[in-house]
Amino acid sequence: MASYQFEIKQQNKLMILKHIYRYEPISRADLAKQLNLTKATVSNLVDELMREAYLYQIGLGVSSGGRRPLMLKINEKAGFTISVDIGVNYIRSILTDMKGNIFVKQTKVINTNDYTLTLQHIDQVIQSFTEQTNESPFGLIGIGFGVPGLVDQHGVIKSTPNLDWQLPDLKDRYENLFHVPVIVENEANAGAFGEKSFGEGKEANHFIYISGGIGIGVGLIFDGVLYRGRDGFTGELGHTVIRMDGLTCSCGKKGCWERYASELYILKEYETFKEESWQTLRLEDAVADAAQNPEIAAIFERAAKHFAIGLTNIINSFNPEKIIIGNRLTQAEHLMRPIIRATVQEMAITPIAEKVDIHFNNTDQLSTVLGLSAFSIEHFFDRQFKVSNSPVS
Ligand SMILES: [Zn+2]
Numbered sequence: 001m002a003s004y005q006f007e008i009k010q011q012n013k014l015m016i017l018k019h020i021y022r023y024e025p026i027s028r029a030d031l032a033k034q035l036n037l038t039k040a041t042v043s044n045l046v047d048e049l050m051r052e053a054y055l056y057q058i059g060l061g062v063s064s065g066g067r068r069p070l071m072l073k074i075n076e077k078a079g080f081t082i083s084v085d086i087g088v089n090y091i092r093s094i095l096t097d098m099k100g101n102i103f104v105k106q107t108k109v110i111n112t113n114d115y116t117l118t119l120q121h122i123d124q125v126i127q128s129f130t131e132q133t134n135e136s137p138f139g140l141i142g143i144g145f146g147v148p149g150l151v152d153q154h155g156v157i158k159s160t161p162n163l164d165w166q167l168p169d170l171k172d173r174y175e176n177l178f179h180v181p182v183i184v185e186n187e188a189n190a191g192a193f194g195e196k197s198f199g200e201g202k203e204a205n206h207f208i209y210i211s212g213g214i215g216i217g218v219g220l221i222f223d224g225v226l227y228r229g230r231d232g233f234t235g236e237l238g239h240t241v242i243r244m245d246g247l248t249c250s251c252g253k254k255g256c257w258e259r260y261a262s263e264l265y266i267l268k269e270y271e272t273f274k275e276e277s278w279q280t281l282r283l284e285d286a287v288a289d290a291a292q293n294p295e296i297a298a299i300f301e302r303a304a305k306h307f308a309i310g311l312t313n314i315i316n317s318f319n320p321e322k323i324i325i326g327n328r329l330t331q332a333e334h335l336m337r338p339i340i341r342a343t344v345q346e347m348a349i350t351p352i353a354e355k356v357d358i359h360f361n362n363t364d365q366l367s368t369v370l371g372l373s374a375f376s377i378e379h380f381f382d383r384q385f386k387v388s389n390s391p392v393s
Pocket of ligand 1: 249251253
């Protein structure tokens, strides 16, 4: 009996905490009303949560007649997260508090095909980030990694078509090194979750996040929730085929969408105007050259048309309210967006296409790292209030 009561109490605390997380600042009275709990229960549990450092109260809110209420907020400084987005040609890392506010961010241009070098860089970043944090009640609550490839629901990396990694073991390695929970996610799924948690998709229930880098990854938010499929392998839409007997893709097949619409396509076309190989060329330079050279601008036009073909297939399949394009290609927004929009309007089924909002998220390409932080925070709360022997979700 006691353990049943304890379980209910833990569930209520978690529910209160998550509600405050989403709707803060909020009063005890509103919490009781919105969560259908008694005022006494809310008061007791909130007191406990404050003693345990999860919450604090701030000044007085707006009165609805009687005394002005004290408002509750998440103690965002109680812990911190580190998140690392491992792209094919960059590593982006952030240190955040418990509300996704960024203390430090760092982007390094690096060929991550070299797994050992990649690990060396990540070790240094995590070390330096942890040295920059203050004492806090929970300290480092989790580390998250976004990778461009197939990752199952246990964080095991199954394949990375654009990276030649052998048996990458990020989760075990960093759990052993730093003794905190480590999550590993597909970078586009993390990007979609980042947009849902902190970004452009906060108010949207049906949206699709498209990560445009060397490959194209896709994260699907349906009914407000990240759709993962049976094994967590959704979103490999970069490898949907748009051309019969087309160019060979990193996945080994031919004619994939990402081969025609990604940073890789642009760099390989850009290479024909340059004396060096695409691997050492930079998208930033191609974007700059496009302003002077119409032939370079035409590369982006072709990429945008191809991009629109894949997007049309996605829009016709899923009827999203919003498409959010993030990652490297956002730098070419001015060159690609008008063509993408016009081409989608022309090709997609009209009643579906005319309502969809196609949007580039240009805020520093942070969708994936913020999503990883949101995952770490959510997992932390769930872990803290988990009752042992009860089924883990
Ligand atoms: Zn492919």
